Amino acid sequence: MKTALRGKLLATRSGLPAERRSDAARALRDAILALPQVEMAGTIAAYYSIASEPDTHGLVYALWKRGSYVLLPILQEDGDLDWASYEGPDSLIPGPRGLLEPGEPPRGSAAVARADVVLVPALAVDYAGNRLGRGGGSYDRALARVSRQIPVIALLYDDELIAQVPAEPHDRPVTAVARPTAGITLLPLQ
Secondary structure, three states, rough: HHHHHHHHHHHHHOOOOOOHHHEEEEEHHHHEEEEEEEEOOOEEEEEOOOOOOOOOOOHHHHHHHHOEEEEEEEEEOOOOOEEEEOOOHHEEEEEEEHHHEEOOOOHHHHHHOOEEEEEOOOEEEOOOEEOOOOOOHHHHHHHHOOOOOOOOEEEEOHHHOOOOOOOOOOOOOOOEEEOOEEEEEEEEOO
């Protein structure tokens, strides 16, 4: 069921026109930057988008320019995530699976636990906050290290907040989603 849903969502994303993706990136950047929790955060764990994911490049740069300490993931051979600081676009180096990763010294897999806000990729999120990722389990492991009091926000396109996502006991729900038109939606929805 997860595989079929992933395939459908990835196909829909691939069909989005470049202009719509660009507009979505700006709207998501603005919505995240305006969040009080983000404005007050000293450390933000984020990700550098690839392929058809909602573009985070401008958001990561804006967070860094305004003085936040931005951590980006480094994908390990075992699928777990290490973290290192983002020091501008020139600090990124090619990583596995087409990723760009920080070239700075790794801070360890537990570094995400020190973030004040965590921004995560998702293909879809349901009303309970269950997140559908790409299936590797990297973010499930990383989010298990994050306190439940820390805002965990998934960045989506507008139609990717759905009624139900298949969830397993190890899945960690997100506390909010950001969507281009709707902005921030706190979860779970009642």
